[in-house]
Amino acid sequence: MARWMWRWGCWYLAGLSVHVNAAVSVGGSIQSTLASFHRPFLEILTPLNGQVVESSEVDIELVVRDYIMPSSFRTYKVCLGIHENTAISSDGASVGVVEFCFDQTSSKQFHVQNLLPGTSYTVRVVLVDKGTVIAVSMRTFRVAAIAIQGHTENVTILTAMQYALSYQNNLDTDSAMRIYESILAEAPGHGHALHLLGLAKYQRGDTMEAIDYIEQALQTNATHEEFHNSLGLCLKDIGRTAEAATHFETAMSLRPSYIEPRFNLASIWQSTGEYDLAIPVFRAMADKVHSQTLALEYAAQFDVFVRLCDIYLASKQQNMALECLNEALVLWPNDPTFLNERGNLYLNAGYLDLAEADYKIAADAGVLISMLNLAITLDASGDTDESINLYSKILAVSEARGLPTGRVLIMRAGVMPRVLPAEGQLVDLARQAMRRRLDSMLAQDNVTVDSRDPILNAYPTGNYLVSHPYNNKQLKRSLAQMLQMYCPALKTAAFIPPPSPSIATDLGAVSSTHLELTSMNSLQSDVLPELRRRPRIGFVSEFYQTQPISHCMHDLVERLNRSQFELFVFAVSTPQSAKLPALTDGVEHVIGLPEGVGPSADEIRRHDLDVLVYADVGSDKLSFFLSFANLAPIQAAWGLGHPETTGVPAIDYMVTSEYEHLSFHDHYTETPFPLKGMGIYLKEPLTPHISTYANSSPDDVRATLTQAFHLPSEYRFYFVPEPLVNVHPDMDSIVRRILKRDPIGHVFFLTPPKNSKWKHAFTERIKLQPGLPAHRIHLIIDALDDISTFALLRACDVHLANLYTNKFYHTLEASAAGVPTITLPGELWRSRIPLGLLKHINVLDTVATTPAEYVQLAVRAASDRSFRHQVVGKLQKYAPKLYGDDEAVHEWARFLQFAVDKSRRKRKTHANLRALQDNPTHSTNGLAPPTAKDVTL
Known part of the structure; x- marks a missing residue:
């Protein structure tokens, strides 16, 4: 039994109800009346015959084409009835149907409610003129029935969709997907079920399956903007950003006020580095957040500021980033995310006091990364004991949460006073404590390695040991051994790629630049090293206006004999560095290194050097961590750029001076190579270049x-x-x-x-x-x-x-x-x-x-x-x-030729070893097979 409410045109027949107990028998058909007409007088437009209805309501629309009827039939009435196909009497006869008749009209619309899930219905419409049936139209449809776990009765598709969305919003994708699959079993072409099932797959990480379902949804309706937005999200997720952008643009064209695809398109521009396109979009959204006119969820509004601030940071617009973070903190006071990011900005700019204040608030809120950043800041500020204690606390929290501890151990091991204490014995105690931490880490059999970029991880370099009046050889060696042990990727510079700096999420599911200063012959030669006319020498150095080392390197490299060496300078500089054109003039190759140790190592390797010299390996972090990888057969450090041993096993020589003390061999982990004189070549004093003030x-x-x-x-x-x-x-x-x-x-x-x-x-x-x-x-x-x-x-x-x-x-x-x-x-x-x-x-x-x-x-x-x-x-x-000391140039040429000879011998030894490994019976020109002692890898 069902209760129907009818609506005809714009009138409701209130209280009208029909009790249907039997199927309707019509006793006539379109074919038996006026069959000569190509188009019927009477036709039910909706529902379609055999249609599966998704709710307990249905619209019935019919048309009476009186313009093709003989004039004698134009005093007609329309009679309409609907019944359940399961209502059959015991003898199979039709029972108790009531039909309603209406005066003539060219079209009729009726609305039926209270249909039962799982029930089939027949709609019959009869065209009657003076008691004679002149046309009949019939349609059969079925109300879909979906079983919901935990419910005794079936529900309609519309109700089932509401249940599924609730599950999906609460991240219960399994329950949601079961319902969507049941809906598609009833109605295989249901566009919204296909779309939402695809989004559920996307939420679970099954992006390829998600794309298949959402594409099927688009086949049912290519003009639905949400389908395009969702497909764009999936395509973006698998790196097909151009296609994703097209779908986001389509969604915006279908509904210009639709904010989600605009956000997601801007996020693509953010990920591809097209910051000039992304900034205006997120800036406009941020302004709407302020005015409370942005039609996005609260979390998405927060995300707008996260992305905008991230873009400013990524594009090196520090002042704009600071303004953005300050603006966000007005809207979300004391939010740990924005406080941590602002702390990072202050720390990188050297404002340690301000960084410490922001990190402390975020750390007090229990944010572990802020605790770590606070420990780093305390170390940099010279609060040694506080820093070590906080690192120890972080270790305890990490162990309790089952998190890796390698990075924290590494950072704690390098803590050392900055401004030294007044009592010399306190310096000695700090050194002894560092020695104990390093020894303890080196004694471990099972370690948690962390192969991310060591600069991003803020790993220690031991730079501040240079202020102590002691030989740091053993401490620096142990530090380097520990770094290699806990970060084995240092040996190859093949680090795990860093995560995206943004913590933002895409909308719509369910609510560091390579600077090429000059590029002359920069591509790697295909000529074998042993056949090249000139050996390749590389220098890694800070290379910008305010650094004296830059001018020393430039003047020296410019003076070295180009017919003897092919010379490369790999410039360590920041995007804000003011570079003088004079620093590139007269130098054969000047290559700006990209951000990150791994990309920089790849750039240096590309040039297949014979010898690589680090001009300031101890004071510059990028140079220090690059030096762990064998980027050339022979690597050396210059003892004037940072007058201290590096401790790095991969550095073969320390270029120093004849004015060293007689015991200087005991001061270095490298083999010292003393030059006559100081080894400094400068054409003129630095003052005209460095001091530009009036x-x-x-x-x-x-x-x-x-x-x-x-x-x-x-x-x-x-x-x-x-x-x-x-x-x-x-x-x-x-x-x-x-x-x-x-x-x-x-x-x-x-x-x-x-x-x-x-x-x-x-x-x-x-x-x-x-x-x-x-x-x-x-x-x-x-x-x-x-x-x-x-x-x-x-x-x-x-x-x-x-x-x-x-x-x-x-x-x-x-x-x-x-x-x-x-x-x-x-x-x-x-x-x-x-x-x-x-x-x-x-x-x-x-x-x-x-x-x-x-x-x-x-x-x-x-x-x-x-x-x-x-x-x-x-x-x-x-x-x-x-x-203008030409002796310095001659001495450098002497060292470089010595290093080139060593490099060629090493290459030859390695080649012979490889040949012997490939073919143990192979003769190496009558020479005895190389032993392990002969080979330095």
């Missing part, structure tokens, strides 16, 4: 300092240009004694403008010196950022070389400016660099042998006019020998 004359600099620090009209200017983290507390005592002997002396240090913790730690440490006149010690920070270090060196009275580590270019530029350098050389090369430069020009008047003599010489060079005049005169006479 007010940088010595008088202008001193006037600026006088005003900024409220100095007396007459003072003596002592300058320590090394970073605070490189200044050992033993230097504090030297400074105190200098100021005690010179009552008008003022000592200036450089401090980073963005790290107040370093400044505070150093200030507090130096105050511990008894009797120190603290008002005569000054830290030059960002208030004077219009004055370069080299301008300060030219303006000072005395350059105080650091006790235990020094950069070569400080003494180089001070000497060129006629400024005395006071130095106290030790056994380690990093303490002897000023001595080497002064010895090279035979100006040794300011070289001390004891701390007391260092103090005496410093004060004397500043205040004793006769002595100062003598030293300055010698510097002005002999310092030009430091520039």
Whole structure:
């Protein structure tokens, strides 16, 4: 039994009901009345014969074509009846049907409700004129019945779809798919069921199956915008981005207000690096989020800002990224995602205090990655104990959650004080603690390896050990061994690709650039190395305007004999680096390395080098991690770029100087190769290239300092240009004694403008010196950022070389400016660099042998006019020998030829070994088969 409600035209026949107990017998057909007409007088347009209806309601539409009827039949009535096909009496006769008749009209529409799932119905319409049946039309249809688990009665397709969507939105895709499959068994061409089943497959990761179902849905209706959007998502997922973009564009053309395909198309532009196209789309959406007019779910609105901020970061628009993150944090205050990203931005820009504040809020919310970033920041700030304790806490949490711990162990192992503590024994204790951590990790039999890019993982390089007054050979060797053990991909530079920086998700399912500076003959030659006319030499170096090492490399490479070597410079630089055209002039090949250790290694390998030299392997992270992979048969490091052993097994030689201490062989894991002289070739002083500021004359600099620090009209200017983290507390005592002997002396240090913790730690440490006149010690920070270090060196009275580590270019530029350098050389090369430069020009008047003599010489060079005049005169006479030094070029050529010979022997040995492995009976030109001792892989 069913209850029907009819609607005719726009009138409801309220309360009308029919109890149907038997099938209807009509007693006539279209064929028996007026069969000569090609088109029937009367026809039921919907439902179609045999149609499966998806709800408990159906529209019945019929047409009466009175214009083709004889005029004698135009006083007709239309009578309509519907019955269940299962309502048959015991004798098979028709029972109890009621038909309704309506006056003549050209068309009729009726609406029937309360149909039963699983029931078949027959609709009969009769055209009657004066009691005579002149036409009949009949249709049979069935209401689909879908079984829902946990329900005793079947339901219609429409109800079943509602259940399935509820399951799907709650991520119960199994239940949803069972219902969709039941619907398709009843109605195989059901477009929405095909579409949603495809989306359920997409949610489960079965993208190819999803595409098949959604394409079938599009065959049922190619103008449905949601079908196009969903297919676009699937195609994007398998990398067919061009096809995906086409479907997103189609969806937008079908419904211009449809926001989801616009979002997804912009996400494709984001993934393909077409940021100029993506930014306006996400920017417009972000503005609508602010105005609360964006028709997207809350999570998707959040995602708009995630993607927009990510794009700004990826396109190196840091200021815009910061604005975006600040804007997001107004909408979502203290959200850990945006706080963590803003912390990353601050950390990379050097604002450690701001980074620490953001990370701490996110870490307190339990975000593990923010805890890790906070530990990194505490380490960089010099909060050693806090950093180690937090790393230990992260290890405990990771182990409890079953997460890998290798990365955290690696990072904890390298923690070391930045601004050194006042007590020397605390430095010793920190070194011993690092040794214990490394030994413990190296002693493990089963380790959790992490083969992601070590720069992205913030792995330690041991760079800050350079400030310690000790031989770091063993510590650096252990650090390198540990890195190779826990990150074995370092040996090949075949790292796991990094994940997308965006944590955003696509909408619609169910609610680092390679810089080519010059490119001359950059493609790899097909000529075998042993047949090439010129061996290939590569230099990896920072290569931009403000780096002195850039100019040294350029001038040296430009002077090396091109007929003897084919020379490549692989430039480590950032997109923000201001590169001078002069740095590429005269250099045969200058190739900008892409972001990431793996891509950079691939770029270097492409050129099939014979020898590769790292100019600053210890101070530059990319160079350091690249050096673990054998990117050339012979690899070397330059001992002036970073005057310290690397500890890296893959580096064969350390290019150093004859001015090393007699015990220098014990200081390196590499084989030292001392050059005659310093090995520095510069055409002219660096100052014209590095210092580009208008007010940088010595008088202008001193006037600026006088005003900024409220100095007396007459003072003596002592300058320590090394970073605070490189200044050992033993230097504090030297400074105190200098100021005690010179009552008008003022000592200036450089401090980073963005790290107040370093400044505070150093200030507090130096105050511990008894009797120190603290008002005569000054830290030059960002208030004077219009004055370069080299301008300060030219303006000072005395350059105080650091006790235990020094950069070569400080003494180089001070000497060129006629400024005395006071130095106290030790056994380690990093303490002897000023001595080497002064010895090279035979100006040794300011070289001390004891701390007391260092103090005496410093004060004397500043205040004793006769002595100062003598030293300055010698510097002005002999310092030009430091520039245009052809001996340095000859010495480098000597080393490179030596390295090329080693490279060729290694290639030949490897070739013989491979031939022997391929054919054990093969003779290698009468030579004995190579042994393991002969081969270095």
